[in-house]
Amino acid sequence: MSIKGSVKNITDTIKYKDETVDQQRQDRNTIRGLSLALAVITSVMSWMNYNQQQHQMMVATLILTALLVCIFVLSLLVKVRKLLELMLCVALSALCVYFALTGGNEGFAILWALLFPPAAMLLMELIYGTSIGLFFEVFFIVLFWTPLREVVSEYYSQTFMMRFPMLYTAFFFLSFLAKYLLTKKEIAEHNYIRTIENLSMIDQLTRLPNRRSFEERLNQEWNRAVRNQEPLSILFVDVDKFKVYNDTFGHLQGDRALQAVAEVFSKALKRSMDFVARWGGEEFAILLPNTKGDQAFSIADKVREQMAVTDIPREDGEITNVTISMGINSITPSLDCSVDDFIRCADDALYTAKHEGRNRVCRYTEQQSVS
Numbered sequence: 001m002s003i004k005g006s007v008k009n010i011t012d013t014i015k016y017k018d019e020t021v022d023q024q025r026q027d028r029n030t031i032r033g034l035s036l037a038l039a040v041i042t043s044v045m046s047w048m049n050y051n052q053q054q055h056q057m058m059v060a061t062l063i064l065t066a067l068l069v070c071i072f073v074l075s076l077l078v079k080v081r082k083l084l085e086l087m088l089c090v091a092l093s094a095l096c097v098y099f100a101l102t103g104g105n106e107g108f109a110i111l112w113a114l115l116f117p118p119a120a121m122l123l124m125e126l127i128y129g130t131s132i133g134l135f136f137e138v139f140f141i142v143l144f145w146t147p148l149r150e151v152v153s154e155y156y157s158q159t160f161m162m163r164f165p166m167l168y169t170a171f172f173f174l175s176f177l178a179k180y181l182l183t184k185k186e187i188a189e190h191n192y193i194r195t196i197e198n199l200s201m202i203d204q205l206t207r208l209p210n211r212r213s214f215e216e217r218l219n220q221e222w223n224r225a226v227r228n229q230e231p232l233s234i235l236f237v238d239v240d241k242f243k244v245y246n247d248t249f250g251h252l253q254g255d256r257a258l259q260a261v262a263e264v265f266s267k268a269l270k271r272s273m274d275f276v277a278r279w280g281g282e283e284f285a286i287l288l289p290n291t292k293g294d295q296a297f298s299i300a301d302k303v304r305e306q307m308a309v310t311d312i313p314r315e316d317g318e319i320t321n322v323t324i325s326m327g328i329n330s331i332t333p334s335l336d337c338s339v340d341d342f343i344r345c346a347d348d349a350l351y352t353a354k355h356e357g358r359n360r361v362c363r364y365t366e367q368q369s370v371s
Helices: 003-051 055-077 081-102 109-123 126-145 147-151 158-199 211-228 242-249 251-268 293-308 339-355
Strands: 232-239 275-280 283-289 324-331 361-363
Touching: 003 055, 003 081, 003 109, 055 081, 081 109, 081 126, 109 126, 109 158, 126 147, 126 158, 211 232, 211 275, 211 283, 211 339, 232 242, 232 251, 232 293, 232 339, 242 251, 251 275, 251 283, 251 293, 283 293, 293 324, 293 361, 324 339, 339 361
Parallel strands: 324 361
Antiparallel strands: 232 283, 232 324, 275 283
């Protein structure tokens, strides 16, 4: 992958994370705006009920107005979006049930229930919005299509009670379909962004994590080692005389050699916590959490030996080999230690290994080597 492409992938990922934060903020603003708008509507309805001497409806709408105002205030103070969603849906559900059972003013208030499915789908996730919509679907069917309709027959005509559940079903189905398509699109976009993010963390030639991924993992393991006072080892690896190998056999064969090195590392590191990455060019980095210097040296030397006897075929059928040099640094990190110094010391050990003849492992502390 080109540098330009990698930068674009990283930029897209950062942009997606920013958009996620913006989306959460927009969701809270939606709840805030909807609760305020409904509070205004219910307060007007309460005033109208007062003028029309509809005292029960006036009290109900006043209570609902107070609840909506509370939700609006909470939306300014807290960031728990799901709590606000739940409270607003409870308020809307109470309003819907009350209007259905009392008829409202001349039986028209129940028509507000047709706005409930779109509101529930807008505020909540698909599964919760669908559950609430289905609840009222059953509620209206039971209320209007069973003997219970006698309870509300004084508010609604027989024709209205027969047709209203079907009208509600149409609103509910359209709301469900719109939310489903929107959710499907969001999932597809999320998966696409995750793919971009994963690609930006993987070296495309060796399929190992790249330097960016290694640095993130190193910071995580470093903080864990400081917290638990555990040893941490890092290995810097360089393919010996890789430029000569490239010039002799060509860049395609050089790519095969790097892939062979990556395969040896992947097979040699048995623990799930061990982490190997391509640092850049012909350099690799290995992180060994909870590993002391002697253990790291033993692992590194076995990898070096395995690499020396690994055959790398050429297109003409001939066999080639490469060797590697490795530098190790092992410490038990503390708050006084630096990650940069930790890396620099391993790089210094690698330089010593190359200076002493290559195909060897050197530790930073004692600068010991084996050939």
